[in-house]
Amino acid sequence: xxxxxxxxxxxxxxxxxxxxxxxxxxxxxxxxxxxxxxxxxxxxxxxxxxxxxxxxxxxxxxxxxxxxxxxxxxxxxxxxxxxxxxxxxxxxxxxxxxxxxxxxxxxxxxxxxxxxxxxxxxxxxxxxxxxxxxxxxxxxxxxxxxxxxxxxxxxxxxxxxxxxxxxxxxxxxxxxxxxxxxxxxxxxxxxxxxxxxxxxxxxxxxxxxxxxxxxxxxxxxxxxxxxxxxxxxxxxxxxxxxxxxxxxxxxxxxxxxxxxxxxxxxxxxxxxxxxxxxxxxxxxxxxxxxxxxxxxxxxxxxxxxxxxxxxxxxxxxxxxxxxxxxxxxxxxxxxxxxxxxxxxxxxxxxxxxxxxxxxxxxxxxxxxxxxxxxxxxxxxxxxxxxxxxxxxxxxxxxxxxxxxx
Ligand SMILES: Cc1ncc(COP(=O)(O)O)c(C=O)c1O
Numbered sequence: 001x002x003x004x005x006x007x008x009x010x011x012x013x014x015x016x017x018x019x020x021x022x023x024x025x026x027x028x029x030x031x032x033x034x035x036x037x038x039x040x041x042x043x044x045x046x047x048x049x050x051x052x053x054x055x056x057x058x059x060x061x062x063x064x065x066x067x068x069x070x071x072x073x074x075x076x077x078x079x080x081x082x083x084x085x086x087x088x089x090x091x092x093x094x095x096x097x098x099x100x101x102x103x104x105x106x107x108x109x110x111x112x113x114x115x116x117x118x119x120x121x122x123x124x125x126x127x128x129x130x131x132x133x134x135x136x137x138x139x140x141x142x143x144x145x146x147x148x149x150x151x152x153x154x155x156x157x158x159x160x161x162x163x164x165x166x167x168x169x170x171x172x173x174x175x176x177x178x179x180x181x182x183x184x185x186x187x188x189x190x191x192x193x194x195x196x197x198x199x200x201x202x203x204x205x206x207x208x209x210x211x212x213x214x215x216x217x218x219x220x221x222x223x224x225x226x227x228x229x230x231x232x233x234x235x236x237x238x239x240x241x242x243x244x245x246x247x248x249x250x251x252x253x254x255x256x257x258x259x260x261x262x263x264x265x266x267x268x269x270x271x272x273x274x275x276x277x278x279x280x281x282x283x284x285x286x287x288x289x290x291x292x293x294x295x296x297x298x299x300x301x302x303x304x305x306x307x308x309x310x311x312x313x314x315x316x317x318x319x320x321x322x323x324x325x326x327x328x329x330x331x332x333x334x335x336x337x338x339x340x341x342x343x344x345x346x347x348x349x350x351x352x353x354x355x356x357x358x359x360x361x362x363x364x365x366x367x368x369x370x371x372x373x374x375x376x377x378x379x380x381x382x383x384x385x386x387x388x389x390x391x392x393x394x395x396x397x398x399x400x401x402x403x404x405x
Contacts, residue, residue: 012129012364029385031354031372034175034328038376040299041243042283042292049282061275067266068258069095069250070277076284077250084207085224086234092258094265097272099205099237099249104130105264106166106201106233106251111136116164118156120148122331122360122369124175124203127168138362139164143177145322147185153192166199166233172219173206173327176360176371180215180325186222193230200230205237205249208293210326211301218325223252233257238280240328241293246276300328303374306382314390316397328375333368338396340370343389346396352388 050058068074074093081088096102103126111117113135119128121140131138141156142149148169157164169189171181181189193200200222207219223234231254238248251261265271283289307330308323320333334340340356347353357369374382 012125012132012359027351028348029352029377029381029388031352031374031377031385031389033376034355034371034373035376036240036243036296037299037303040296042288045283045288045292046279049279049286049288053278053282057278061278063274065271065274065277067262067271069093069272070274070281072285073277073281076281080284080289081236081252085220086252087224088252090255091252092255094251094253094258094261095272095277096235096249096251096265097269098239098244098247099203099235099251100126100130101265101268101272102235102249102251102261103127103168103201103203105261105268106235106257107131107134107136108264109257109260110165110199116160116162118153118164118167118198119362120169120174121362121366122176122357123168123362124170125359127203128360128362131168136165140362143174143179145179147171147179147181148189150185150188150192153189157192157196157198163196164198166201167193168201168203170203170205171222172204173209173324173329175206175327176329176355176369177322177331178324178327178329179322179331180218183218183220186220186225190222190225190227190230194227195229200232202232202234204234206240206327207236208241209297209300209328211297211304212325215325231257241289241296242280242283246280248272248276248280297326300326300375303377303379303382304330306379307372307374307377307386310383310386311390314386316390316394318397319390319393328373330372330374332370332372334370334393335397335400336368337400338393339367341367343370343392343396346392347389350388350392352385354389 073095077093078088096105107130111134115136117131117136117138119138119140120143123140139156141153171186173180202222204221210216210219221234223232234252236250238246304324318335321330324330341358344356355371356367358364358367
């Protein structure tokens with residue numbers, strides 16, 4: 001069992017390394033990088049913020065800070081989270097170096113080798129590589145267009161002879177599936193976990209990036225539902241809204257979980273960059289975030305619409321997908337006999353890359369999907385990329401038909 005999990009281990013870490021490389025490949029048409037758009041970063045606003053900082057605050061930026069985070073940023077985050085319906089009350093915020101560090105800290109806090117973690121299938125590959133690195137036994141539960149499969153989750157929990165340490169989910173604008181859980185599905189998920197003692201790790205990296213103001217209510221975090229008998233750790237990130245180069249994330253948890261997490265973080269990196277926390281705090285405190293998000297939402301919506309339009313025009317009818325309502329991704333479904341890895345091998349020779357379905361399967365097997373990120377795409381490249389991709393898929397469909405006959 002362990003030899004198998006080690007083999008998978010290196011697979012997902014290698015996937016992550018390869019993805020980071022491909023995502024920054026210059027001459028490629030890349031649907032691969034799950035990252036914000038280079039041309040949309042708030043460079044001017046950050047210039048202005050830095051230049052207007054008092055000398056003492058600039059100096060503070062060069063210094064170590066408290067492990068839990070820069071106190072003014074924690075204050076600003078409290079209002080930001082209150083706007084999402086998250087009452088801070090008995091909870092505490094820990095600022096982390098990216099939200100991936102929060103996932104990593106929580107994993108170190110709760111999981112030993114061989115412990116069980118429940119995930120969605122598909123699942124954010126960065127989290128998978130964290131879970132695999134500690135030697136966790138991962139059990140995944142399928143999702144559909146409305147969220148996690150509730151019956152599959154129930155049966156999974158009933159079938160296990162040990163209690164999973166936590167369930168990790170990304171309910172808002174899922175990476176890679178692009179879906180948002182319906183409010184009903186969020187409620188049902190909490191009902192299933194209620195009384196089981198299984199912690200819910202709610203990863204909310206994308207919720208600010210909805211496309212339609214009327215659907216804002218859908219992003220409501222499960223942690224704000226007021227359910228008392230499910231322990232929920234909520235994580236968020238500045239990566240998709242200010243830029244991953246900030247390496248800024250945070251977790252909101254009970255005081256007890258916070259205390260241990262702070263100790264783990266102290267040993268990891270002592271504190272998150274004061275410099276970046278100061279800049280992010282000013283961005284929030286000077287009310288620059290909301291207007292910037294309004295701008296980002298319309299830019300990403302435009303890219304999503306372009307990708308959606310070209311997919312509708314060029315893809316054969318056998319290829320299906322759900323149109324996302326926010327976030328960065330479209331998750332294409334291939335007929336079961338076509339492998340996304342085979343499509344990739346062909347498109348990469350023609351200069352088009354994306355992320356294969358099996359990358360997001362904890363068992364690295366299910367390969368009938370592919371993830372297209374529209375976020376960091378030059379608008380002019382989208383059509384060209386879709387044409388190459390659809391021609392490759394059509395060719396694979398023809399070949400498979402010929403083989404079947
Ligand atoms: C679902 C999800 N969670 C967390 C992260 C990690 O973000 P950060 O840059 O804050 O570590 C990502 C980044 O791609 C993500 O897609």
